[in-house]
Amino acid sequence: MLQLDALGPTGPYRSRKQETIHDRTGNPVATLSLVPRLYVSRTMQAMHRAPSLPVDERIAAIARAGRAFATEQVAGRTAHEYQHTVSAVAGMPITVVRHAIEDIARAAAQAYRIVQHARPVGAVGDWRDPSTRAGQAVWTRRGDVFAVHAAGNHPAVHQGWLEPLALGYRVAVRPSRREPFTPHRLISALRAAGFGEDQVVLLPTDHDAADEILRQADLGMVYGGDDVVAKYAGSPGVLPQGPGRSKILLTEGSDWAAALDTIVESVSGGGGVGCVNATAVFVDGDPTPVARAVADRLAALPSLPSHDERAILPVHTVDAARRWEDHLLKRAGGTKAWLGGNGIIDELGDGSAVLRPAVHQVDSPFAEQIGAELAFPCVWIAPWRRADGIAPLRNTLVLTALTNDQRLLDELLNEPTISNVYVGNHPTNWLEPGLPHDGYLGEFLMRTKTVLR
Structure with a gap:
């Protein structure tokens, strides 16, 4: 001890x-x-x-x-x-x-x-x-x-x-x-x-x-x-x-298949436990093919103890894992489950359990489930049209936008509740020292004074 x-x-x-x-x-x-x-x-x-x-x-x-x-x-x-x-x-x-x-x-x-x-x-x-x-x-x-x-x-x-x-x-x-x-x-x-x-x-x-x-x-x-x-x-x-509630936006004409690695990494990188992990993907058009492809990729991730060098997914006690599962199943009511609809627990036999990924499709960019950020890879796939505007994209730590619409990018960058905008094929969990996370912390810590001597 x-x-x-x-x-x-x-x-x-x-x-x-x-x-x-x-x-x-x-x-x-x-x-x-x-x-x-x-x-x-x-x-x-x-x-x-x-x-x-x-x-x-x-x-x-x-x-x-x-x-x-x-x-x-x-x-x-x-x-x-x-x-x-x-x-x-x-x-x-x-x-x-x-x-x-x-x-x-x-x-x-x-x-x-x-x-x-x-x-x-x-x-x-x-x-x-x-x-x-x-x-x-x-x-x-x-x-x-x-x-x-x-x-x-x-x-x-x-x-x-x-x-x-x-x-x-x-x-x-x-x-x-x-x-x-x-x-x-x-x-x-x-x-x-x-x-x-x-x-x-x-x-x-x-x-x-x-x-x-x-x-x-x-x-x-x-x-x-x-x-x-x-x-x-x-x-x-x-x-x-x-909460980060990070998101990905795929506008009309974007090649979502070429961005599949980016989507999967955004959802599951680092175990999917971070505020920079994507919790929602908005698709301009039919979200079904995207949801199916993301679910297929996430379903292939292995269930392993956390000390295993090949481990990717988070591990909890069985009791805690059941609480997360119950919460997800209640929250996901009325959605289409592509992955995790029958549960997300994979017990390891030693009192612990892996939390498996979950992929659910919702029928509106304003669905209340989109705000759910959970402690494992969990993503909500939603339809989006330009007429919906940026309202569904607000309150976001990182937004990856695959788009060529420069007017839309101006709107996203000018939206105060979107902290970071990645344009193109960049995962939401990309971070580099020296760049602001949720603004520079120094903006909060410091002030300027005029000195004359």
């Missing part, structure tokens, strides 16, 4: 309240310390008093930590042991875990360069810049302490809070109790690389103390569903990160 302590301003802290974390076969793997509200309050006060590392030191420390996180022994655990623990607990294919670790290491190596992409071209990064003698905009932090309520669906979400750390914020992470291993390892590596214990902390909590972390931070970011987005929608200091 691993002991995952909180990482507070005076070092590791083992609380009396512990939570046992199980793998997807039901076996206990670790105990996680849950800190009380008073500990949270004292930690946040210590972080407000703490200095920031000088910029050169923190850039070098983040890069060192990223390398150690990916390849070295950290907090007594090798990289290999960490990978297999995350795969076993999160039910994520081991190859997906490895790719996420590589992404985090790459983001750490480039963290400061990445955040500079958000800096206005008319602003400098330091008041000492000679241009301020004649008057110049200077890019400055909006606060000193940043908090994040992290998601547990994918290790790569922990790239995000490296950016405020690179900008000089002190960072408090409340990990997901589903997968606390990644932030525990990353923060341990950051501390070993040179960050002070009062500059980056890990605060596992129950729900009662969770809001205290955000309340005492200057700015915060929260991952969750629609309920979380609604809860924090009126909080200017909190940036909610909700």
